[in-house]
Amino acid sequence: MINNVVLIGRLTRDVELRHTPLNQAVATFTLAVNRNFKNSDGNREADFINVVIWRQQAENLANWAKKGALIGVTGRIQTRSYDNQQGQRVYVTEVVAESFQLLEIRTAREGQGGGYSAGNSFAGGNDYNSPYQAPAQSTPNFAREESSFGASNPMDVSDDDLPF
Template sequence: MLNNVVLVGRLTKDAELRYTPSNVAVATFTLAVNRPFKNEAGEREADFINCVIWRQAAENLANWAKKGSLIGITGSIQTRNYENQQGQRVYVTEVLASHFQLLESRHQQNQGQQQGNYDNQGGNFQSGNNQGYNPSMNTNPQQGSFFQGQTTNPMDISDDDLPF
């Protein structure tokens, strides 16, 4: 069986960082992902995909990626359900992100916001290894990542772009 997701899109708002009672970080966010085709009016439509990321990667995402940030994520699709306050069963499908990468520098992001456009090249920050937190979930580490093994040309990075 294969359950693997790779997405590139923009955050629709800042990630919401919370902590479980056992002090495990979890962030939820929505990624706007353009569809590969244009509609009848010649415009690209987007899908708004709900995502969740756990532990250190959640904290990194909340600290470094902001509304409008272009990011790439890898992970899997998960479904869950719960009973709401009205007693109705609610089903949720979301992407459980295991890794993310910022795809543009802060300078490029700020320029795009000021000019109203974005350059799809940029920064190179990847979070640490991350597995979703679910006591009933198998937590064997996944092998490989879409972003692993990619070579990049050396970049000129300003001190403002460093995460430390």
């Protein structure tokens, strides 16, 4: 059986980090994940998904990601239940994250008025300071302004040079 979840979304608030009585770190947060379609008004809606992450991953996420951060999460869906103070059974469905990855660099978020520090993927003990530098512009430039083959155009081939 397969129970895998991959989500990309933005943190709706700062990560809430707590510790169990056995000093295990646990962080809870909510991801706003856009839907793939627009509603009848032409607006894109989002789902707000509750996520839990444990141990070192929880501490890393709480230290590095802040409200508004774009992150990717891999994990599994889990359901649990408990009895509330009124004696009613409450069912909870949430994603238990196994790893996360920050998908924006600090300068991109700070340029939008946010502010958080970003690093590499925290899926395994990766280096926290990414060597990746932000591109100078926010949208890619696909124009072919300068040839990587020098001044000549590599596609200038006469018909006499073709083998057919």
